[in-house]
Amino acid sequence: MAVNEKFGAIRKGLLEFLVLKVIAADRVYVADMLKKLAETEFATQEGTLYPLLSRMRRDGLVDYEWKESEAGPPRKYYELTASGRSQLAELDDYWRVINKTIEDLGPKG
Amino acid sequence: MRTVITISLNGNAYQLDAGGYEAMRAYLHVAEQRLAGNPDQGEILADLEQAIADKCRRYLGPHKNVVSAEEVAEVLREMGPVDGDAGEAAHPGAGLGGGLGAGAAAGGLGAVGGSSGTENGVGGATTGDPAARGWGLGGGAGGTDGGFGAGVAAGQSGAASNGTGGLGGTAAGGGVGTGAGASNTGGAAQSEAPRRLYQIREGAVISGVCKGLAAYLNIDVSIIRILFVALVILTGGVWILIYIVMMFVIPYAQTSEQHAAAHGWPFNAEELVARAKAHYAQFRENGTKWHRRQYREQRRAWRTQHKAWKEQQRHWERWGGLNGPPPPPPPPPGWVAGQPPNPSYQGQLLNGVISPILAVVGVLVGFTFLFMLLSLVRHHTIFGWWWPHEIPLWVGIVFLVLLYRAITSPLHQARYAAYYGAPVGHAWVALIGALVWLALLSFLAWEAWQHWDDVADFFQRVVIFWQDLIERRATSPGDSEHAALYFLAFGVPSCVLPGYVATRELKSHGEIDRVDMLGEAADGDVVDAGLSDGAYSLQ
Numbered sequence: 132m133a134v135n136e137k138f139g140a141i142r143k144g145l146l147e148f149l150v151l152k153v154i155a156a157d158r159v160y161v162a163d164m165l166k167k168l169a170e171t172e173f174a175t176q177e178g179t180l181y182p183l184l185s186r187m188r189r190d191g192l193v194d195y196e197w198k199e200s201e202a203g204p205p206r207k208y209y210e211l212t213a214s215g216r217s218q219l220a221e222l223d224d225y226w227r228v229i230n231k232t233i234e235d236l237g238p239k240g
Numbered sequence: 241m242r243t244v245i246t247i248s249l250n251g252n253a254y255q256l257d258a259g260g261y262e263a264m265r266a267y268l269h270v271a272e273q274r275l276a277g278n279p280d281q282g283e284i285l286a287d288l289e290q291a292i293a294d295k296c297r298r299y300l301g302p303h304k305n306v307v308s309a310e311e312v313a314e315v316l317r318e319m320g321p322v323d324g325d326a327g328e329a330a331h332p333g334a335g336l337g338g339g340l341g342a343g344a345a346a347g348g349l350g351a352v353g354g355s356s357g358t359e360n361g362v363g364g365a366t367t368g369d370p371a372a373r374g375w376g377l378g379g380g381a382g383g384t385d386g387g388f389g390a391g392v393a394a395g396q397s398g399a400a401s402n403g404t405g406g407l408g409g410t411a412a413g414g415g416v417g418t419g420a421g422a423s424n425t426g427g428a429a430q431s432e433a434p435r436r437l438y439q440i441r442e443g444a445v446i447s448g449v450c451k452g453l454a455a456y457l458n459i460d461v462s463i464i465r466i467l468f469v470a471l472v473i474l475t476g477g478v479w480i481l482i483y484i485v486m487m488f489v490i491p492y493a494q495t496s497e498q499h500a501a502a503h504g505w506p507f508n509a510e511e512l513v514a515r516a517k518a519h520y521a522q523f524r525e526n527g528t529k530w531h532r533r534q535y536r537e538q539r540r541a542w543r544t545q546h547k548a549w550k551e552q553q554r555h556w557e558r559w560g561g562l563n564g565p566p567p568p569p570p571p572p573p574g575w576v577a578g579q580p581p582n583p584s585y586q587g588q589l590l591n592g593v594i595s596p597i598l599a600v601v602g603v604l605v606g607f608t609f610l611f612m613l614l615s616l617v618r619h620h621t622i623f624g625w626w627w628p629h630e631i632p633l634w635v636g637i638v639f640l641v642l643l644y645r646a647i648t649s650p651l652h653q654a655r656y657a658a659y660y661g662a663p664v665g666h667a668w669v670a671l672i673g674a675l676v677w678l679a680l681l682s683f684l685a686w687e688a689w690q691h692w693d694d695v696a697d698f699f700q701r702v703v704i705f706w707q708d709l710i711e712r713r714a715t716s717p718g719d720s721e722h723a724a725l726y727f728l729a730f731g732v733p734s735c736v737l738p739g740y741v742a743t744r745e746l747k748s749h750g751e752i753d754r755v756d757m758l759g760e761a762a763d764g765d766v767v768d769a770g771l772s773d774g775a776y777s778l779q
Contacts, residue, residue: 161291178319181288204290207287
């Protein structure tokens with residue numbers, strides 16, 4: 132089993148965290164998000180992102196507003212809500228803890 | 241030459257070739273299924289459609305306005321499988337399936353030969369080029385797996401479980417994203433087209449009950465008709481009542497989709513195209529008035545579509561603005577199957593209220609008409625007014641039939657307009673027509689009241705006639721043929737009647753809606769019955 136495959140579930144689980152991070156950085160619409168994620172290991176597709184965003188919105192983590200674009204139809208621009216920001220902070224802390232654990236365990240190089 | 245199908249994605253018109261259409265339909269269908277139960281289903285689907293539309297636009301230019309099957313497959317590959325379990329799977333630890341790069345064959349969408357599958361179409365299980373990639377219906381069934389278990393899904397979905405499907409699965413699971421492997425166009429998904437009982441007007445003898453039933457049971461219509469006649473004779477006429485009840489209860493197949501459902505045909509592009517072709521062949525064979533009229537209707541429908549497209553183009557120009565507008569969606573290529581617009585919800589509601597009233601009124605008018613006709617044939621009088629001797633009687637009959645048609649057509653238009661909700665102007669015209677018509681009806685009712693004896697006489701005669709008929713059958717079995725003939729006389733195609741032909745001529749030149757023409761049989765029987773009655777009594 133390739134490493135790539137092994138960590139699929141982890142990447143999948145982390146996607147929400149990543150999306151929160153991307154949205155926190157800037158107000159973005161879906162194509163922006165996909166572009167940003169495409170450069171990382173977390174490259175994803177519309178088929179995944181739209182349902183995820185819809186759930187995050189239902190959970191009150193993100194919200195969107197319609198903005199007219201210069202070309203094409205109006206777009207949904209996403210931003211974090213207050214609870215989205217606090218969750219992101221929590222996840223950030225947690226991620227640091229996990230990172231530390233991983234570094235601390237095992238043979239010291 | 242390739243067949244092109246125009247679709248609307250979140251309000252934008254796009255043309256796809258037939259293979260691409262099937263793939264996209266399958267993709268959206270699976271998406272819809274996977275999102276079933278998601279409170280945001282509609283919104284997500286709209287977003288997905290919009291995203292697909294954006295991607296499709298990439299492939300279009302001034303000299304290219306059709307998205308090919310390969311391009312559709314590519315777009316759908318980019319879209320990725322729709323994650324129906326985003327709610328759960330996104331939580332850490334839940335998504336046990338495969339990698340994110342699950343790829344094209346993921347999500348249970350069996351790979352249909354994107355390139356070669358174009359020609360294969362839908363008909364049945366066709367094995368595509370092993371190297372082909374794409375989306376197809378095949379995986380519809382396989383789409384139940386949770387989350388990202390892409391490889392598994394692809395393996396299952398291929399009814400082509402000859403190992404190659406599994407291979408495709410592994411490849412997909414590995415994030416390679418090419419659904420290599422034998423493909424299956426999912427004949428199963430096709431053969432399961434729902435079958436519903438409708439009345440079919442086209443080619444109906446009376447109202448289309450038999451025709452609908454024949455389509456529903458997949459039996460030759462003649463057998464059903466003979467059976468019905470036999471039942472009428474055996475039940476001593478009671479079956480006619482049952483028939484009438486069925487006539488009112490069973491809905492008419494009005495849209496192409498309903499027609500397909502009536503026959504249990506799969507309603508999809510390939511079928512539509514095939515049937516349109518067959519229809520065209522028929523059209524060429526006997527270019528009757530009826531067919532020419534059909535053609536005009538199609539043209540009218542096409543014009544409407546074209547207008548919608550023009551509007552869309554304006555829309556594009558508006559959004560286009562500064563950075564050079566994106567290419568407007570291509571004009572619709574023509575119209576495959578003329579069909580009324582889908583009824584809006586309000587239309588159906590309104591119809592629920594108005595339709596029964598109009599139906600009752602329609603029946604009353606039918607009876608009044610029948611009474612007048614009988615009265616004319618038997619006593620040479622209409623509501624006490626003597627038909628002049630110097631004018632032949634058939635002129636009177638033609639006149640009555642014409643009058644009846646003229647009176648009932650606004651009613652039918654009103655029903656139609658109420659059902660489809662639009663266009664509004666049309667509905668108002670129809671409503672006014674119906675009002676005028678109601679006034680006329682009240683007048684007739686008043687007249688009938690004035691001549692109550694005649695009315696009573698008429699009903700008595702009908703009863704006596706039926707008794708007579710049944711008795712005759714009972715006393716001399718050999719005469720049952722006569723009864724059967726009589727029953728068939730109900731259905732003597734209305735075109736035999738001179739009045740009807742005249743009306744038809746009139747209609748083919750006039751602006752009267754199609755539904756009037758086809759939506760008349762219910763009352764038409766009464767007409768036939770009346771005439772047959774007359775003919776019978778004259779013998």
